[in-house]
Amino acid sequence: MKKRDLKLKIKDLKESSGTHSPSIDTLLSLIGDFKIKIDACFLSNPYATELFLNYLDNDLVKTNQLKNILEYYPPQNRDVAKYISKAIGINSKNIFVGNGAIEIIQAILHNFVRSKVVVILPTFSSYYEFLKEDTDVLFYTLDKNNNFTLDVKNYISFIKTHRPNTLVLLNPNNPNGFYLTKSEIEEILENTKYVENVIIDESFIHFAYENLDFSQISSEYLITKYENLVIIKSMSKDFGIAGIRAGYAVMNSKRVDYLLKNGYLWNVSGLANYFFKIYTEDDFTKKYDIARKKYILNTMLFFKELETIKYIHVYPSKANFALIELKNNIKSFDYTIDLLLNSGIYVRDCSDKIGLNGSFIRVASRTFEENVQIITALKNYS
Numbered sequence: 001m002k003k004r005d006l007k008l009k010i011k012d013l014k015e016s017s018g019t020h021s022p023s024i025d026t027l028l029s030l031i032g033d034f035k036i037k038i039d040a041c042f043l044s045n046p047y048a049t050e051l052f053l054n055y056l057d058n059d060l061v062k063t064n065q066l067k068n069i070l071e072y073y074p075p076q077n078r079d080v081a082k083y084i085s086k087a088i089g090i091n092s093k094n095i096f097v098g099n100g101a102i103e104i105i106q107a108i109l110h111n112f113v114r115s116k117v118v119v120i121l122p123t124f125s126s127y128y129e130f131l132k133e134d135t136d137v138l139f140y141t142l143d144k145n146n147n148f149t150l151d152v153k154n155y156i157s158f159i160k161t162h163r164p165n166t167l168v169l170l171n172p173n174n175p176n177g178f179y180l181t182k183s184e185i186e187e188i189l190e191n192t193k194y195v196e197n198v199i200i201d202e203s204f205i206h207f208a209y210e211n212l213d214f215s216q217i218s219s220e221y222l223i224t225k226y227e228n229l230v231i232i233k234s235m236s237k238d239f240g241i242a243g244i245r246a247g248y249a250v251m252n253s254k255r256v257d258y259l260l261k262n263g264y265l266w267n268v269s270g271l272a273n274y275f276f277k278i279y280t281e282d283d284f285t286k287k288y289d290i291a292r293k294k295y296i297l298n299t300m301l302f303f304k305e306l307e308t309i310k311y312i313h314v315y316p317s318k319a320n321f322a323l324i325e326l327k328n329n330i331k332s333f334d335y336t337i338d339l340l341l342n343s344g345i346y347v348r349d350c351s352d353k354i355g356l357n358g359s360f361i362r363v364a365s366r367t368f369e370e371n372v373q374i375i376t377a378l379k380n381y382s
Contacts, residue, residue, distance in 0.1 A: 007337050021348055037344030040364045040374055042242065043174075043204070043321050047291035047367070049240030055278050069270040077260055080268050083276040084248050087285075090220055093253040096260070097276075099267045101203055101234035101247035106130050107259055108230055108249065112197050117166040118159060120150065121355030122175055124201070127168045138162055141355055147315050148176040148323065152184050156191045166197040171219075172204045175350055175362045177317025179208045185219050189226050196228055203234035203247075204319040206292055207299065214293045220250045227252050235275065237320065239288070246272040295320065299365040305375045306363070312378070321364040323350070332361050335381070343377035 013022045021041050060066040074080070077097050085092035098104035109130045116136045119128050128137045140158055142148040150173075159167060169188070172179045180188075185200070192198055200219055208217055223229050230251040236242035246268070268276075278284045299320055306314045306322055313325040326335055336349040348362035365371060 006341060010337055010340070011333070024346065035344055036340070036346050038366055038370045038373060039346050040366055040370075041346045041348045041362075043237050043319075043364045044240040044242055045206075045238060045291065045295045045320065046240055046370075047295050048238065048288060051284075051287055051291050052239060052241055052275065052278075055284060056274070059278070060274065069274055072270070073266060074268055074270040074273040076266060077264055077268060080273050080276055081248070083273075083280050086280045087276075088218075088220055088250075090223070090250055091253070094223060094250055094256060096249045096251065096256045096264070097268050098247040098249065098264075099269070099272070100236065100242075100245035101201070101232055102126060103245075103267065104232050104247055104249045105201075107264065108197070108199060108232070111259060111262070112230075112255060113166045114196075116162070116164040117168060118162065118164045119168045120155075120170075120173065122148070122350070122353045123168070123170055123355075124174045125353070127170075127199075127201075138164060139354070142176075142178075147178070148173075149178040149316070150180060152180070152187055156188060159192055159195065164195060166199065167192060167195055168199045168201070170201040170203070172208050172317065172319040174204065174319070175321070175348070175353060175356075175360075176315050176323035177204070177319035177321060179318035181210060182217065182219070186222070189222065189229065193226070193228065197230060198226065198228050199230045199232065201232045201234075203232065203237050205233075206238040207296060207320040208318040209296065214296050216289070216292075223250050223252070230255070235272075235279075238292070239275070241275060244269060244271040244275060246275050295365070298368045298371060301368075302365045302371040302375070305371075306378070309375075309378055311381075321348075321362050324361050324363055326359045326361065329359075331358050333358070336361060339377060339381065343373075343380075345374055345377050 013026065024036055024039050060069060080097045081092040081095035084095050105126050110132060113131065113135060116138060117131060118138045118140055121139045121141045131137055140155060142150065189198060202218060205217055210217060220231050230249055232249045233247055235246040303314060303322055311327045315323040326332060332349045332351045336347050339345050339347060350356045350360040350362055351358040
C-alpha cells in the first residue's frame with residue numbers, strides 16, 4: 001500500500017476514535033502493511049509489565065493454574081477490595097474496584113456529579129465527555145506561557161467564584177504532566193470543603209517524586225479528613241497492565257455502598273483479581289519499586305535528551321510522558337504519521353485536545369533502549 005493511502009487510512013481511524021488514539025491492535029488489524037516498532041503513544045511502565053509477566057508465568061502458567069482463572073468466577077467487588085486494602089492501608093469499605101479506571105470515572109460522573117463541574121484544560125477528555133447532558137462543564141484553562149501548570153491560588157479563587165458541585169484534577173495531569181505537591185493538594189482541599197465532589201485522578205502518581213529517593217506519593221490517606229474527596233487510580237500505567245483492565249477508587253464508604261448496590265458486583269476479571277492478590281505481596285512490592293525507580297531515572301534522562309532537539313519545545317513533566325510543541329509550523333497530525341511510517345514509532349497527536357492547537361504531540365517514555373531509538377528518530381526527522 002502506498003504511503004499516501006496508508007496516511008488516509010490512519011486519518012480515518014484517528015477520526016473514528018474520537019478524542020482518543022486507536023490502539024496498536026486496531027492499527028495493525030486494519031493497516032497491516034507496516035511494522036510498529038515502539039508504542040510511545042500509550043502510557044505504561046514496560047519494566048513493570050515484565051515483572052508482572054514473570055509472576056504470571058511462575059504462578060499460573062507453569063503451575064497450570066491459568067485454567068482456573070479463566071474458568072471460574074472471580075471474587076465479588078468487596079472481596080477484591082480487601083486485597084487492595086492490605087496493600088494501601090485504607091479500609092476496604094472505602095475502596096471501589098473497577099474494570100479499569102475508565103469504568104470508575106463513568107460510575108462517579110454518572111452517579112455523584114450534578115449541576116456544575118470544573119475541569120482544567122488541557123486534560124483527559126473523558127472527564128467532560130462522560131458527563132450527563134444536563135451537567136454544565138466549566139473549563140479552567142491552563143496558560144501555555146506558564147508551562148501549562150496550575151496556579152493554585154488563582155484556581156481556588158475561580159472555584160469560589162463559580163461554586164461548582166464537582167472539581168476534577170489529574171495529578172500528574174495528562175497530557176502535560178504538571179504535578180501538584182502534597183501541600184498544594186491539601187491547600188485546595190482545605191479551601192473547597194463546600195464542594196460536594198473533589199475528584200483527584202492519580203493514575204500517573206507513581207512516576208512523580210518530591211525527593212531524591214523517589215518515594216511513592218499518594219493522597220489516599222486524606223479521605224479520612226475530607227468526606228468530599230474521591231481518589232481514582234489506574235493500574236494500567238503504573239504496572240504496565242492495560243490489557244487486563246484494573247483500577248480502583250478510594251472514597252466515602254456510603255458512595256462505595258451506593259455503587260455496589262447499582263450494578264458493580266462482578267466487574268473485575270480473574271486476571272485483574274490475580275494482579276491485586278500479588279499487589280499485596282512484599283516480594284512483588286519490593287521488586288516493583290526497583291522497576292519503578294529504574295523507569296523514573298530512564299524517563300528523566302529521556303526528557304533531558306528531548307530538550308536538546310531544536311525544533312521542539314518540551315514542557316516540564318512529573319509523569320512518564322512529555323507534552324511537546326512542534327516549531328516551524330509543523331502540524332502534529334502530519335508529524336505523527338510521518339514518524340510512524342518512516343520510523344515505526346507511534347506517538348500521540350494532540351490536535352484533538354481542547355486547549356491545544358495543531359502543533360502538540362505527547363511522547364511516552366519507554367525502556368532505555370527504546371528511548372534511544374525515539375530520540376534518534378526525532379533528531380533525524382526532516
